[in-house]
Amino acid sequence: MSSAAITVDQDIWRPKYNPWLIAVVVALAAFMEVLDTSIANVALPYMAGNLGASNDQSTWVLTSYLVSNAIILPISGWLAGAVGRKRFFMACLGIFTVSSLLCGLAPSLGFLLLFRVLQGVGGGGLQPMAQAILADTFPPEKRGLAFALYGITAIMAPTIGPTLGGWITFNYSWRWIFFINLPVGVITWFLVRRFVEDPPYLARLKAAGLKLDYIGIALLALGIGALQVLLDKGQQDDWFGSNFITTLVVVSAVCLISLVIWEWYQKAPIIDVRMFKNFNFAFSSLMMFTLGILLFSSLVLMPQFLQTLVGYTSQLAGLALSAGGFVLLLEMPIMGQLTTKIQARRLIAFGWLALSIAMFYSTKRIDLQISFSAATWLRIAQVIGLGFLFVPITLAAYIGIAPEKNNAVAGIVNFMRNMGSSVGTSLVTTLIARRSQFHQLRLVxxxxxxxxxxxxxxxxxxxxxxxxxxxxxxxxxxxxxxxxQSLQAQAASLAYIDTFMVLCVGAAIMFCLSFVLKKNDPGGGGVTVAE
Structure with a gap:
């Protein structure tokens, strides 16, 4: 089947049901999965105490999920082509829901880790397939509005996750942070079965058959698994001072480099690395990776600063951050409208500029005497730029990509954002620890x-x-x-300022790179098939 023929099919095909009904259904599934990546953070001490494990051992509850999730994300496009996207999406949703039940019933830490791995496997396909379904359901000129709805799930869920997790754990039990997925998962599964359908080109790709790339899958699993573990445990084990971390770095580097070389020459790769020859896709992926860094860095920095240095409770810190979430909730639909009138690269440039200014403002405003209202307004300033980035970057990634690559685009873009979140969390944790030591020595x-x-x-x-x-x-x-004690607090405060400055510089670099993106026609969606 040629690209031209598939493109014609895609231009003619429209779903049987209202696209917005489909959008709400798939966004609900994605929201549930993204929420689960952050909701368990605050419950770790309770899990450790209840299951007879140490605090260090309990952190594997997060790591096990992130590892399996990260392995599935980049190959989700290939899996959707192999078994059918709707079938794959429903399978992921079913695995995620059942494993959530098993996590809540886990009698020991070992079983909990096993079920979290299964949950990560199921969750890994939900985000990219939700985005791919939206890309095919809506015509190019309306994708910005659809991606705005998806953006609400991708950015709002990690914002409210820690607050909701803390409230549930404190008032009920840590097991209920998993049980709440059950009714949502079951209802969403039946809604997906009823309303979602695959476009004709996916059925033809599935009928053509795909060869199973065992070497590619093995290299991906080892490389991404090692990378995710070293990012999660690096600072805790003192990075290259640990033989374990050093070994993971070598394994990850060798496997991922080998993966790129191997996949480049495959006729049916599990990850289509040749898409990175598309300049716009490569830079959009880089920007989505950086967005993941800044989004999760700020989500870690603000509540951690307020709780460890200012003395806020987890609920009070969550309230200070919640205003930013409401701003994003209002901003995303407006951004969807703007993408139909303004070039994506201009919106992206403004978003990076606003984010860079907000991070620089944070270096001037954050201190040990900060008030609740000042912290609230500071968080609002930090999220304004984020709203201008997610939707336009996602749109820019599709410029010049053929429709049959929509699944692959969604898988790689979501993978880049998730890996950025892991890098961002690891980056700020390391920077705060190292810069605190530096400033403490100077103050002493x-x-x-x-x-x-x-x-x-x-x-x-x-x-x-x-x-x-x-x-x-x-x-x-x-x-x-x-x-x-006061000296240590001052040193830590200075470390936070240094970290915000690093994020400021990173956003400024992305602002400069925004202008090398291709122009798009906002009214026409800007999607031109290059292949």
């Missing part, structure tokens, strides 16, 4: 007896503790401990 140099400011502060605190009833020696030790 000033904390000497011959420094009059330090001596006066220590003497004043000592006298205050003596007046409260402590002996001189105990009062002096307590004063030094209090000063050191």
């Amino acid at each position: 140099e000033k904390a000497r007896i011959d420094n009059p400011n330090f001596a006066n502060a220590a003497h004043g605190l000592t006298q205050r503790f003596i007046s409260s009833g402590l002996g001189r020696h105990e009062a002096q030790a307590t004063a030094y401990a209090r000063i050191y």
Whole structure:
């Protein structure tokens, strides 16, 4: 079947049911999966206590899910072509729902990890297939509106996940963060079965048959699995100071480089790496990767700063961040409309500029005395740029790509964003730890007896503790401990400022790269088939 023939089929074919009904159904499935990537974070200590595991062991609940999820994401397009997209989507939804039930019933950590791997396998196909279904269901000129709905799920879910997870765990049990998937999963499965259908070109691709690439799958599983584990455990194990992490780096690098070379020469690759020859697709993938970094970095930085240094509870920190989520909820539909009137690259450039300015503003505004309202407005400033990025970048990725590649585009773009989220989380965790040590050493140099400011502060605190009833020696030790505690908080605060500056520079670089993207015709969707 030639690309021309498939393109004609795609231009003529329209779904039997209202496209917006289909959009809501598939977006609901994607929302459930994205929510699950972040909802378990705050419940880890409760899981550890209930299952008789250590806190370090409980973190594998997150890692096991991310590893299996990351392996399925990039090959979801190939799997959809092999078994049919609707069938694959329903299978993923069924596996995800059943494994959620099993996670909630898990009697031990070992069983929980096994079921989380299965849950990651099911979840790995939901995001990209939801996006691919939207791309085929809507004509090119209306894709921006459809992707705006999908963007709400991709960006809103990780925003509310930790807050919802904390509330459920505190008021009920950690097991209910998995049980809540059951009614949503079952209802969505039946809705997908009723309303979603495959376009004609997918049926013809399936009939043509696809060869199973065992070597490619093995290289992908080893490479991505090793990469995900090293990103998740790198800072905890001191990166290259650990033989385990060093081994993972070597395994990941060798397998992924070999994968690219192997897939490049395959007639039916599980990952179509030749799509990266398309300049626009390559840069859109890079930008989606960077967006994943900045989105999840800010999601980690703000609540962590407010809880560890300012003393907020998890619920109060969640409330401070929730205003940003509401802004995105309002912004996404507007962005969908703008994509029909303004070139995608101009919206992308504005989004990166706004995000860079917001991150720079964060370096000036964040401090240990920040108020709740100031933290709320700061978060709102940080998310405004995000709303201008997700939909236009997704649209730009499809420019110059043939319709039969929609599944592959969706799989790779979502994979890049998810890997960016893992890199972003690992990046900020490492930066905060290393820069805190750096600033602490610099501040300690000033904390000497011959420094009059330090001596006066220590003497004043000592006298205050003596007046409260402590002996001189105990009062002096307590004063030094209090000063050191304050010094550590100041060092950590400076580390957060440094991290926001790194994110500012990253967004500024992406702003410059925005102008090398191809122009598109907003009214016509901008999709031109290059193959």
